[in-house]
Amino acid sequence: MTSVPVLHLDNVAHAFGDMQVLQPMDLLVESGEFVAIVGPSGCGKTTILNLCSGWLTPSRGAVRQGGRSRTVFQHDGLFPWLTVGENVRLGLRHLPEAERSTRVAHWLGLIDLVSFERHYPHQLSGGMRQRVELVRALAGETDLLLMDEPFSSLDYLTRLRLRGELARLLREQPRTIVLVTHDIEEAAQLADRVLVLSERPARVCDEVRIDAHRPRDLTHPAVVNAVHRILTGLGLEQDRPATSASTPLTS
C-alpha cells in the first residue's frame, strides 16, 4: 500500500519576536496515521498545531497540506443555537440532503445520544457535548483533524470513556489525526506514533511508535512500555533495560 502524505512540516522552525519556540523540525504525517505530540507545558505544542493548520506562518521552512484540515479544541466548539442533530448535520454538508438524517442518527447511535438529537448543547453535560463535537469532526469530510487537548476539560472517567469511543469511531471512519495532549496515557492508548518534545525551544527528543491495534487497554504491554518510554524522554523516569531506545513497541 502506498501511503499519501497529508501533512508535511519541512524543516519548520518558529519564533515569536526574539523568543525561539520551535527548533527546526521535520514531520511527515501519512493518510490514516494518528500522531500525538506531548511535551512540557509551554514548550510549543499548540504552536506546532497552529503551524499545521496554517493559522501561523513558520519563521523558517514550509508547511504543506495534502487536503483540508479542521481543528478540534478543548472548549466547546458546538453552535449553542443549534440542536445536537443540527450540529452533527453541519459536518455532513458534503452528503446529499436525503442521506443526512440517516447519517446523523448513525453517528449519534455510535455515541449513545440518539435520544438527545433535539436537545441543545446547554442541556448536555460537558462529556456529552465533547462526544458530539468528536462525531461532528469525524463525520465531516476533512482530510486532517488537528486536536488540541480535546478531552482536557473532562473528568478522568469521562476522558477514559471518550478515548475508547474515539478508538472505536476511528475503526468506523479512519482519519488522519494530529493530537496535542498533556496526557501521556492518552497518547499511548490512541496514537500510532508519539512525538516527545523537549523544553522550549522545542525539538523532538524521542519518537515512539506503537504498533498495536486500537482500542488498547491501559494495561496493554505496548501502552505500558510506551508510557514508560515517553516519561523517560521527558526526563521523568529513569530508563530501564526492558525498553530498548529505538525499537518499535509492538503488541
Ligand SMILES: Nc1ncnc2c1ncn2[C@@H]1O[C@H](COP(=O)(O)OP(=O)(O)OP(=O)(O)O)[C@@H](O)[C@H]1O
Ligand atoms: N501568539 C503568541 N505570541 C507570543 N508568544 C506566544 C504566542 N503563542 C504562544 N506564545 C508563546 O510560545 C510558547 C509556546 O506556547 P504554546 O502554547 O505553543 O505551548 P504549549 O506547549 O502548547 O503549552 P501548554 O502545554 O501549556 O498548553 C509559550 O512561551 C507562549 O508564551
